[in-house]
Amino acid sequence: MTLTAKVLWAMGLGIVVGLVINLGGLAGEGSVISEYLVGGVFALVGKAFVTALKMLVVPLVFFSLLSGVLGIGDVRKLGSVGVKSFGLYLLTTAIAIAVAMSIALLVAPGSGANGVSEASFSAKEAPPLSDVLLNIIPDNVIHAFATGNMLQIIFFSILLGISLLMVGQRAKAIAEGIEILNEAMMHMVTIVMSVAPYAVFALLAKAVAELGLDLLLSLAGYVVVLVVALMLHLFGTLMVLLKLLSGLSPKAFLAKIRDAQVFAFSTASSNATIPVTLRCVTKRMGVDNSVASFTIPFGATINMDGTAIMQGVATVFIANVYGIELGLGGYLTVILMSVLASIGTAGVPGVGLIMLSMVFVQVGLPVEGIGLILGVDRILDMVRTSVNVTGDAVVTCIVAKAEGELDRACFEDISAGIVEAVEIDVEQEAKLAEAMDRVQREA
Numbered sequence: 001m002t003l004t005a006k007v008l009w010a011m012g013l014g015i016v017v018g019l020v021i022n023l024g025g026l027a028g029e030g031s032v033i034s035e036y037l038v039g040g041v042f043a044l045v046g047k048a049f050v051t052a053l054k055m056l057v058v059p060l061v062f063f064s065l066l067s068g069v070l071g072i073g074d075v076r077k078l079g080s081v082g083v084k085s086f087g088l089y090l091l092t093t094a095i096a097i098a099v100a101m102s103i104a105l106l107v108a109p110g111s112g113a114n115g116v117s118e119a120s121f122s123a124k125e126a127p128p129l130s131d132v133l134l135n136i137i138p139d140n141v142i143h144a145f146a147t148g149n150m151l152q153i154i155f156f157s158i159l160l161g162i163s164l165l166m167v168g169q170r171a172k173a174i175a176e177g178i179e180i181l182n183e184a185m186m187h188m189v190t191i192v193m194s195v196a197p198y199a200v201f202a203l204l205a206k207a208v209a210e211l212g213l214d215l216l217l218s219l220a221g222y223v224v225v226l227v228v229a230l231m232l233h234l235f236g237t238l239m240v241l242l243k244l245l246s247g248l249s250p251k252a253f254l255a256k257i258r259d260a261q262v263f264a265f266s267t268a269s270s271n272a273t274i275p276v277t278l279r280c281v282t283k284r285m286g287v288d289n290s291v292a293s294f295t296i297p298f299g300a301t302i303n304m305d306g307t308a309i310m311q312g313v314a315t316v317f318i319a320n321v322y323g324i325e326l327g328l329g330g331y332l333t334v335i336l337m338s339v340l341a342s343i344g345t346a347g348v349p350g351v352g353l354i355m356l357s358m359v360f361v362q363v364g365l366p367v368e369g370i371g372l373i374l375g376v377d378r379i380l381d382m383v384r385t386s387v388n389v390t391g392d393a394v395v396t397c398i399v400a401k402a403e404g405e406l407d408r409a410c411f412e413d414i415s416a417g418i419v420e421a422v423e424i425d426v427e428q429e430a431k432l433a434e435a436m437d438r439v440q441r442e443a
Helices: 003-023 032-072 075-107 129-134 141-147 150-193 196-211 214-218 220-246 250-256 258-267 274-284 289-302 305-321 327-341 351-363 367-372 374-402 408-412 426-442
Strands: none
Touching (some): 003 258, 032 196, 032 258, 032 274, 032 289, 075 327, 075 374, 141 150, 150 274, 196 258, 196 374, 220 250, 220 374, 250 258, 250 408, 274 289, 274 374, 289 374, 305 327, 305 367, 305 374, 327 351, 351 367
16 A cells, blocks of 8 residues: 555545544543543654654755755746746646635625634734845844844855855765755655554544534534635636646646645644655655755745635634625735735745734734634644645646756656565665775774
């Protein structure tokens, strides 16, 4: 059984186990199941896996991006990749929120509801655009790496890569070392992914056991409209753009991006899914690392299609609940704010609510209304993160095709890059051991 099949089985089993625990009343506060199984084993296994993925993100992005810049060898081509990916990311985000708001306005979820929320949510003011742009440049590179600030890491990595290109032939040994380290990081991703089925089971069992169906049913209108908008964007907008702008098969694409979607759903974090997404587009789809190493981390930071859709639907829902008419100007403001807010926003769980509070403040909606959707946001965050990483991969394929950096044969080979098991090359391991022995004897 392939890793993808194992993960999908684990995903289904996790949902079933979570529902049994929740509907059977086994997860009551202070119970053994709640204390030691849901909050203990499930939480520990799930958190350990997500932490392991996050551990890989910074070194993988750094070495992969450096390797990509050195592989391109032409600064002008790097600029072309950057401009195309940035434009496409903004385009897909704008389309996403426009479609979401159109559906929400048509269905009108929340109409006639009593706008009272007992939950509270503190707003965060939107930073000025100048601060967002300045924040791209790290004032302390070590701090940027320590905190995982993707935009700053991308900026520094590209600058370092360009500088190494300017050094010329003398930097060849460093370039080869970076290539080896990048390959080692990809093998590390494979190792971490080998335990994915157990982690996915634990993450979903815990989420469903704690949330259950009650919250989903109480906000059925909002949940249904949001999920429909997300699926329409994923299977409609993104696949149409892929076909029109690259000529690639959406069917083959969807079959190969499944791993990244499942991991994104489990972790609810675009950043934590970067290692898996990178592996999907390079090993399974045939995108050259010189393109993927830039577009995937960049997209995980600024491409928030799923989050933008949530903001559009949530804005209409809360406006209807409180009986507030925003008008055309208000809705256009929401679209603009959502696109701008996505730039420089971290791809971590729950960030959508912070962005939503900025939008609410801007258009004059009561921020405490976010309390109405807090309960179901975690499960919906998982769905929209899957949409986010799918958008990252679509843009990557389009840009790679335009730049002539996509292996069409690999993309069309359905079995390319499938992970079946973690394998150790015995012959290479023996050679490495022999080399180490020789070094020790000479020392």
